[in-house]
Amino acid sequence: MDKKIAAQKKNTLISHLKRLPSLMIAFSGGVDSTFLLAVAAEALGERVLAVTATSNVHPITDIRNAKEFTSLKGIRHIMYESDEKNIPEFRANLPDRCYHCKKAICNKLKEIAKAHGITHIAHAINTDDLSDYRPGIKAAQEMGLIAPLVDAELTKEEIRFLSKEMCLKTWDMPSMACLASRIPYGESITDEKISMVQRAEDILAEAGLKQYRVRYHGTVARIEAGTDDFSMFSNQQFREKIIKDFKSIGFLHIALDLEGYRSGSMNRGL
Structure with missing residues (x-):
């Protein structure tokens, strides 16, 4: 630049x-x-x-x-x-x-x-x-x-x-975007789903992540982490804390997306 x-x-x-x-x-x-x-x-x-x-x-x-x-x-x-x-x-x-x-x-x-x-x-x-x-x-x-x-x-x-x-x-500051963008197209938007996403992203923010998204896939939370934050998940204690907190929200499975954070990743396939 x-x-x-x-x-x-x-x-x-x-x-x-x-x-x-x-x-x-x-x-x-x-x-x-x-x-x-x-x-x-x-x-x-x-x-x-x-x-x-x-x-x-x-x-x-x-x-x-x-x-x-x-x-x-x-x-x-x-x-x-x-x-x-x-x-x-x-x-x-x-x-x-x-x-x-x-x-x-x-x-x-x-x-x-x-x-x-x-x-x-x-x-x-x-x-x-x-x-x-x-x-x-x-x-x-x-x-x-x-x-x-x-x-x-x-x-x-x-x-x-x-x-x-x-x-x-x-x-x-990381770009945040509307929380509806965390839900796959065709999946209805409800207060419960939005609340789960907001609470999950609050957990990641409190854990120290700088750039992230939590993509909602029903019982699965797919975490997209920025390049600088990826290494945090190599710590077992850190992972266990995230898993516990996400499950307390209502997610049954917590996945880390190996491609990391991508703006507009839900637009793939359109």
Whole structure:
């Protein structure tokens, strides 16, 4: 990565943002949206508004980060309870689940934007996101959301580097994604399954893993661990603790995926 090019892209982003009369950011509390909000707050001041959807499908760590960051920076922030599981396509976990979910979220964002006189709504996708299967991006485009990070041609690596330069604690935070992405397509999404995944991932976080996913396969929990975390499972005492804790949640079999962590691994075969 070229640090000078990354800095130039940030300047391009600032220039684009300053042209906007006002901006709402769909703020998850993750790496990308925190970076975008931080830059937008510098560029637009009080003309920026952060909005966060909250429900049990959103990782609790991201929601906590969202609250803490906006409170620390004094940024206007609205949180609302989203109702993804009332969307039939989401509940059935169809391959285009994210399209219908994003559409519903965008409708809510537009409603809030209108009430607060906000002219533009942005989501924080980066250029790397365009290479994966992301039906939610299509929905956002159809609903008129802008993608400032893509417009500035920023990659995930550059966003992490620039976030570190800005002293944002999210710079090395793992990407979490909606918890529904842990369940295979066609397997219905229920509160019980989401709760099992959240509790299992909390166990891995407390155990010290940095990058991970727990994929739900009925009675089987398939753990995807990042490269730096893989060696932890060579310790028998560590494994036994994970097995015991996962079984207390309701899983009968706990498997370690030898391919490790892969973003969007459930999209294979689509």
